[in-house]
Amino acid sequence: MLGAARELLAEAGLRGLTMRALARSLDVAPNALYSHVPGKDELVDALLDEHLGAVENPPVDAADPLAAVARMMTSTYDVLLAAPDLVPLYLARRGARGPNAQALGAHMDALLARAGVDPAAIPGARITLIVHAIGFASFDEPRAVFATSLGWLLTGIARGEESLT
Amino acid sequence: MLGAARELLAEAGLRGLTMRALARSLDVAPNALYSHVPGKDELVDALLDEHLGAVENPPVDAADPLAAVARMMTSTYDVLLAAPDLVPLYLARRGARGPNAQALGAHMDALLARAGVDPAAIPGARITLIVHAIGFASFDEPRAVFATSLGWLLTGIARGEESLT
DNA sequence: CAATATAACTGGACAGTGTACAGTTCGACA
DNA sequence: TGTCGAACTGTACACTGTCCAGTTATATTG
Incomplete structure (x- = not known):
């Protein structure tokens, strides 16, 4: 089904x-x-989570954990773009919450921790990266723009700055 | 109407x-x-653009243009959150394209230019910031997470890094 | 094997959706 | 006063997700 x-x-x-x-x-x-x-929503949720199974999971003990996060997010972006019709659904359902989504989240948290990100900032960083990937997939900009802005984001996350407000 | x-x-x-x-x-x-x-889509588009009229436009010749961008994006975020029901529509319609949206875009481009961002990178930076604001409004995280990640993003944009891919 | 429990299905319906078509009302202006 | 055009109405179409009651098929028992 x-x-x-x-x-x-x-x-x-x-x-x-x-x-x-x-x-x-x-x-x-x-x-x-x-x-x-039970209903269409649940069907869609299952569809969304299943689709995330295609996202690449770099080894947690990668030499450069930040680069591993970048690979992970790029893979997420590619996977999302491989089924563009699914993207609005990710937005409408505010992401996915199935087992695949949770595994990816845990994996990313581990990588961020190894990259030296302040533990208290990890959940925010994870959310930010997810929003970034889904958002970009939704607005389908050229891939290079995504890569560049991912670089910006990771730079910021790694340096842990947060003034400017 | x-x-x-x-x-x-x-x-x-x-x-x-x-x-x-x-x-x-x-x-x-x-x-x-x-x-x-002509149809519901156009009605929604008008609604979306009209709503953007509430976003704060800091003076283009502000002393610190990057801080002005931050204020602008924070105001956008607040305006979006003031009508949460509108947010999914911004996503479904991929942002707004009416006069208010265009004026805001031009304004931001000017600020980014004054902040010393590479002219070739400005459109990408603009899109990134917009995606970021709409995305965060959609996932309604605590405001502080938005502020922090906006800081990350602006830090990255200002330093113009783009390796890590 | 026969009986029963249960999962999977069907027909039909409800209350809603956006929108097209043809025709009518009505105020403004020549 | 006559005409034009915008704004409106009634009706209808082809959809949507989902519920209810009842039926069939399959699997599990005694």
């Missing part, structure tokens, strides 16, 4: 992802879906 | 902002609205 939903999204786009169309593609009555999933 | 739409949004939320409800609040048949606006 998740697979059919993914296919449907790829073929018919965000607008085409409807319970009825999904049921049609499974040769089933629309309400039969509700035996497998 | 825009006013009624704004009120309706405030009272009934994002979900309650429907053409039919808007028509009802104006004591008019639903399709009468289409004499004034």
Whole structure:
């Protein structure tokens, strides 16, 4: 069912992802879906988290942890862009909260800690990086702009400055 | 009509902002609205741009242009949060493109230029800052996290680094 | 094997959505 | 006074997500 939903999204786009169309593609009555999933929101959530499985997880003990974070976020960005129709859904659902999303978050926290980021600042840094990746994927700017701004962000995070307010 | 739409949004939320409800609040048949606006998207666009009129425009010749950018973005963030129901719409419509949005963009470009940012990097920096503000407003994190990460971003932008990829 | 519990399905419906079409009312202006 | 055009109405279409009651098929028991 998740697979059919993914296919449907790829073929018919965000607008085409409807319970009825999904049921049609499974040769089933629309309400039969509700035996497998409580509602469309939950289906979408599952779709979002599953998709995050493709994000690259660099080793936690990488030589340069900050570069590893950069690789991770770039991979996230690429994965998001690989299914552009999914991006508005990440926004509408405020990210993903399934097992894949949580594993990625934990992984990133570990890398940030190893990069010497103040522990108290880690959650904020994680959120910032996630918002940054999803936001950029949403506004689909050229990839170079994303890379540049990711560099800006990591520079700032690494130096731990926070005046200017 | 825009006013009624704004009120309706405030009272009934994002979900309650429907053409039919808007028509009802104006004591008019639903399709009468289409004499004034081509469709719901355009109505929403107008709503979004109008709302940006509340963003603070610091003087372009401020002593510290980078601090002025920070003030501008903080004000944007506050304005966005003042109408949380509008935020998902900014995302869905990929920002605003009306006169207010354009004026703000031009203003920011001028400030970034005065702050010594490489002219070629200005559009990217502008987009980055906008994505950052809208993204944070969307994920509604504590305000302090926004401020901190804005500091990170501006630090990076000002130093013009872009390695790490 | 037969009986039963349970998961998966169906038909039909409800209340809503944005919007198109054709036709009417009405105020402003020549 | 006559005409024009904007603003409106009634009706309708093709959708949406989801609920309810009832049916079928499958799996698990006695």
